[in-house]
Amino acid sequence: xxxxxxxxxxxxxxxxxxxxxxxxxxxxxxxxxxxxxxxxxxxxxxxxxxxxxxxxxxxxxxxxxxxxxxxxxxxxxxxxxxxxxxxxxxxxxxxxxxxxxxxxxxxxxxxxxxxxxxxxxxxxxxxxxxxxxxxxxxxxxxxxxxxxxxxxxxxxxxxxxxxxxxxxxxxxxxxxxxxxxxxxxxxxxxxxxxxxxxxxxxxxxxxxxxxxxxxxxxxxxxxxxxxxxxxxxxxxxxxxxxxxxxxxxxxxxxxxxxxxxxxxxxxxxxxxxxxxxxx
Ligand code: PTJ
Numbered sequence: 475x476x477x478x479x480x481x482x483x484x485x486x487x488x489x490x491x492x493x494x495x496x497x498x499x500x501x502x503x504x505x506x507x508x509x510x511x512x513x514x515x516x517x518x519x520x521x522x523x524x525x526x527x528x529x530x531x532x533x534x535x536x537x538x539x540x541x542x543x544x545x546x547x548x549x550x551x552x553x554x555x556x557x558x559x560x561x562x563x564x565x566x567x568x569x570x571x572x573x574x575x576x577x578x579x580x581x582x583x584x585x586x587x588x589x590x591x592x593x594x595x596x597x598x599x600x601x602x603x604x605x606x607x608x609x610x611x612x613x614x615x616x617x618x619x620x621x622x623x624x625x626x627x628x629x630x631x632x633x634x635x636x637x638x639x640x641x642x643x644x645x646x647x648x649x650x651x652x653x654x655x656x657x658x659x660x661x662x663x664x665x666x667x668x669x670x671x672x673x674x675x676x677x678x679x680x681x682x683x684x685x686x687x688x689x690x691x692x693x694x695x696x697x698x699x700x701x702x703x704x705x706x707x708x709x710x711x712x713x714x715x716x717x718x719x720x721x722x723x724x725x726x727x728x729x730x731x732x733x734x735x736x737x738x739x740x741x742x743x744x745x746x747x748x749x750x751x752x753x
Contacts, residue, residue, distance in 0.1 A: 495523065495531075498565065498684060505564025509595040512587035515561045518644060525665035526682050528725045533689060536720035537681040543712035544641070544661045544677050545693035546705040551639035551659070554579035555609075559586065562643045562683060563596045567603035569687040574605070576694050579641065582633035583610040586646050588625035609633035619656050624648060634658075642671070643683050650674040663687075667721045678714055680721040 486496050502519045505511035511519075533541075548554050556570055556579045563570075563583075574581050583596050593611060600608050609630035610616075616628040617635050626649045629635050640653055643663040647670020653660050654674055662675035663683050672678040679686050697705060737743045 495526075499523070502561065502564050505560060505599075508564075508599070509591055510599055511560040511564050512585070512592070514587060515559075515564075518561060522644070522665045522682065528728065529665065529680065529721075530728050531682070533681050533685050534721065534724045536717050536724060537679055537686065538689070539712065540677055540679040540714075540717055541681070541686055541689050541693050542697075543709055544679060545690055545697050546700075546708040547639060547659065547661060547677060548573075548577040548579060548641070548690075548694060549697055549700075550702065550705050550709065551577075551579075551637075553637050554639045554641065555582050555633045555637040556580070556641045557582055557584045557634065557643070557645070558596060558600065558608075558610075559584065559644060560592060560596060563599045566643075566683055566687045567599045567605075569691065571600065571604045573687060573691050573694070576691060576698070580633050580637075581605055581608050582630050583608060584626055584629060584634065586624055586626050586649075588628070619652055627652070642675070643687075645671045647671045647674060667718050667725070672718060676714060677712065678718060678721075680718070 486493065486500065490496060499519065502511055502516060506513070506516055529537075554577055556574055558570060558581055570581065573579065581600060583593050583600075585592060585596075590613065597608055597611055609632055613628070615631065617631045618627045619629055619635065624646070626646070634640055634653075637658060639659040639661065641661045641663075642650060642653070645662055645664065650660055650662060650671040651674045660675045661677045661679070662671045663679045663681065663686060664672045665680060665682060666672060667678065667680045672680065679690075697708075732738050735743070737746060
């Protein structure tokens with residue numbers, strides 16, 4: 475895959491119990507080395523990893539419901555836009571290109587830590603992943619959205635500015651709030667259900683971007699032939715406040731269950747049990 479890290483044999487053995495997580499971490503580091511990921515993107519990834527532990531590193535039932543509502547919303551939108559930042563370009567460029575094709579959503583590069591060099595590096599990742607049209611590349615064409623002081627306020631007049639729906643993976647809260655106040659419907663992907671982004675969005679998918687974009691693609695494919703009424707019914711049934719509550723309960727139940735066990739890695743638990751028996 476474009477930009478994916480090549481990990482030296484032996485440095486990260488494939489039988490390492492945390493192989494998948496470490497491999498993803500290396501993709502982020504590679505993205506940083508390629509000027510795609512911002513320095514703060516490394517920190518943001520660490521926060522995501524921590525929250526992923528709390529959801530058991532799997533897509534929970536409430537997240538699946540949010541994915542379904544997001545898929546239906548994308549299909550109903552007249553002018554959907556997928557906002558691309560450094561972290562998502564490093565992790566799921568190809569999948570975002572596939573999603574944009576399936577939903578006719580436009581890809582727009584929009585960065586918190588904006589530099590021209592990073593915009594070009596991200597554009598190259600997206601082109602390498604098969605993207606044909608990318609917005610947000612020309613600073614002279616950009617227009618500002620109100621109520622936002624960060625550099626993310628500069629958006630493309632053919633993209634986020636006129637969008638009715640914006641998918642914002644791994645977003646900062648200020649912009650989600652500004653997009654909402656500017657009348658946009660917002661779908662967020664954020665492992666932290668407590669974040670301002672998660673709280674402000676219309677639909678929050680509390681799941682790892684690595685797992686949920688392929689599931690979102692599957693869901694869009696399966697809903698594609700459905701009637702507008704059916705899609706509207708799915709969206710109308712979804713309630714983000716309730717869904718976030720369910721997600722927080724998933725985390726609470728997961729941690730409560732582990733709290734009863736203390737040591738929950740089976741091999742570690744049995745070694746401690748044997749040591750106890752030996753006196
Ligand atoms: O590329 P830029 O310049 O636009 O900057 C991107 C970052 C991510 C650095 C910027 O948007 C930022 O600072 O974001 P925050 O405020 O740190 O929020 C990122 C959120 O994404 C946090 O709540 C993390 O828990 C969450 N997150 C991190 N990794 C993942 C994730 N959520 C889903 N999947 C992940 N893999």
